[in-house]
Amino acid sequence: MKLSKIQKKLADFAKKRNWDQFHSPKNLSMALAAEAAELLEIFQWLTDDQSKEIINNEKEMVLIKQEIADVFIYLTRLADKLGIDIEKAVLEKIALNEKKYPVKLAKDNATKYNKR
Amino acid sequence: MKLSKIQKKLADFAKKRNWDQFHSPKNLSMALAAEAAELLEIFQWLTDDQSKEIINNEKEMVLIKQEIADVFIYLTRLADKLGIDIEKAVLEKIALNEKKYPVKLAKDNATKYNKR
Amino acid sequence: MKLSKIQKKLADFAKKRNWDQFHSPKNLSMALAAEAAELLEIFQWLTDDQSKEIINNEKEMVLIKQEIADVFIYLTRLADKLGIDIEKAVLEKIALNEKKYPVKLAKDNATKYNKR
Amino acid sequence: MKLSKIQKKLADFAKKRNWDQFHSPKNLSMALAAEAAELLEIFQWLTDDQSKEIINNEKEMVLIKQEIADVFIYLTRLADKLGIDIEKAVLEKIALNEKKYPVKLAKDNATKYNKR
Numbered sequence: 001m002k003l004s005k006i007q008k009k010l011a012d013f014a015k016k017r018n019w020d021q022f023h024s025p026k027n028l029s030m031a032l033a034a035e036a037a038e039l040l041e042i043f044q045w046l047t048d049d050q051s052k053e054i055i056n057n058e059k060e061m062v063l064i065k066q067e068i069a070d071v072f073i074y075l076t077r078l079a080d081k082l083g084i085d086i087e088k089a090v091l092e093k094i095a096l097n098e099k100k101y102p103v104k105l106a107k108d109n110a111t112k113y114n115k116r
Numbered sequence: 117m118k119l120s121k122i123q124k125k126l127a128d129f130a131k132k133r134n135w136d137q138f139h140s141p142k143n144l145s146m147a148l149a150a151e152a153a154e155l156l157e158i159f160q161w162l163t164d165d166q167s168k169e170i171i172n173n174e175k176e177m178v179l180i181k182q183e184i185a186d187v188f189i190y191l192t193r194l195a196d197k198l199g200i201d202i203e204k205a206v207l208e209k210i211a212l213n214e215k216k217y218p219v220k221l222a223k224d225n226a227t228k229y230n231k232r
Numbered sequence: 233m234k235l236s237k238i239q240k241k242l243a244d245f246a247k248k249r250n251w252d253q254f255h256s257p258k259n260l261s262m263a264l265a266a267e268a269a270e271l272l273e274i275f276q277w278l279t280d281d282q283s284k285e286i287i288n289n290e291k292e293m294v295l296i297k298q299e300i301a302d303v304f305i306y307l308t309r310l311a312d313k314l315g316i317d318i319e320k321a322v323l324e325k326i327a328l329n330e331k332k333y334p335v336k337l338a339k340d341n342a343t344k345y346n347k348r
Numbered sequence: 349m350k351l352s353k354i355q356k357k358l359a360d361f362a363k364k365r366n367w368d369q370f371h372s373p374k375n376l377s378m379a380l381a382a383e384a385a386e387l388l389e390i391f392q393w394l395t396d397d398q399s400k401e402i403i404n405n406e407k408e409m410v411l412i413k414q415e416i417a418d419v420f421i422y423l424t425r426l427a428d429k430l431g432i433d434i435e436k437a438v439l440e441k442i443a444l445n446e447k448k449y450p451v452k453l454a455k456d457n458a459t460k461y462n463k464r
Binding site: 143149152153154157159160161 | 370375378379381382384385386388389391392393
């Protein structure tokens with residue numbers, strides 16, 4: 001399914017419930033951050049290795065899938081409301097990151113480009 | 117472009133830089149939340165209406181596109197690392213939301229289902 | 233009660249439960265952000281005015297007090313673990329803000345100093 | 349210095365700049381979460397051990413102190429606006445946590461009480 005189709009599905013969902021009144025970019029940015037933080041909460045006390053092994057915990061994985069979906073939903077909703085083509089934005093950002101993080105400088109080094 | 121293709125592009129990007137050592141689910145959940153918060157910061161002092169009108173501010177829109185892309189990038193990266201099919205997860209969540217928020221109860225009402 | 237006394241109380245709480253193993257600065261920064269986001273969630277669909285009137289909603293206020301306490305608890309815990317004197321840090325930051333946001337430039341204007 | 353004195357200092361700071369118009373509980377919850385996320389960003393790619401050793405990195409510590417102060421500032425501002433006595437809220441929450449996390453059950457175990 002294409003991103004635009006999911007966006008349309010979400011727009012219909014909101015329209016039927018008359019939720020556009022709540023979906024200002026400001027409010028959507030809050031919902032997005034709140035959902036992202038629910039993922040954070042899942043991982044906060046886990047070691048790095050435990051966070052990788054969570055893949056074997058069926059119950060937690062159900063929850064994680066839902067939270068990832070929620071972040072995706074609010075993100076595409078926000079992009080839709082602002083008339084942003086996510087796919088285009090992502091490809092442009094990857095191209096920008098190629099410049100900011102050339103392999104030579106960024107190999108084995110996650111330091112932010114402006115702190116390097 | 118399909119989601120899986122973007123995921124592949126991002127995986128290659130990380131591999132070339134030997135960044136998989138940093139991309140544990142735990143760390144990716146942190147990066148995701150940090151990027152989501154940068155969107156938050158853009159809107160924090162704006163009124164609801166100002167947040168809608170930002171669409172006319174070219175300079176801010178460049179920034180917003182980049183932040184939306186960053187959230188998308190870390191989200192797809194996280195899903196990839198956990199073997200989650202985002203598209204499937206999103207469609208399942210939308211179906212679940214249809215049940216949690218039936219039009220009758222949710223019309224004009226953004227209250228969370230478990231607080232209604 | 234002084235801040236240092238609360239910090240001591242929290243350190244004792246963690247020690248009794250052998251929780252220092254979990255309380256790395258990294259993990260505490262995650263817990264802090266996750267708790268801050270729970271406040272966000274409470275306000276996400278409210279208008280500005282509704283967010284002010286919440287003071288009259290006893291049930292919500294109980295929740296807000298708990299979330300504010302949680303943020304405070306993880307913040308003082310993090311400061312403690314890093315040997316940071318919060319009070320001193322806050323007074324220094326206020327002094328810095330006085331310079332970054334002189335009344336003349338900042339009156340009626342919440343724009344971040346580096347965007348002005 | 350007492351918390352109430354810092355709160356007064358911050359209220360004066362806002363008043364002089366006519367910033368109360370921006371400081372609704374909703375907006376303050378956003379600013380708080382955005383600042384908390386800046387701490388997150390500092391730690392996101394560090395290992396647990398590296399996050400502890402950051403204490404020896406003078407430059408990073410300057411930044412961390414400022415971010416911790418920022419979180420504290422918005423938190424006390426939010427509490428002030430909602431008429432919440434932070435100290436009282438914190439002591440009540442610690443008492444509640446004593447019940448939710450009895451030493452017997454919580455020893456060496458950071459699992460959230462409702463997941464145990």
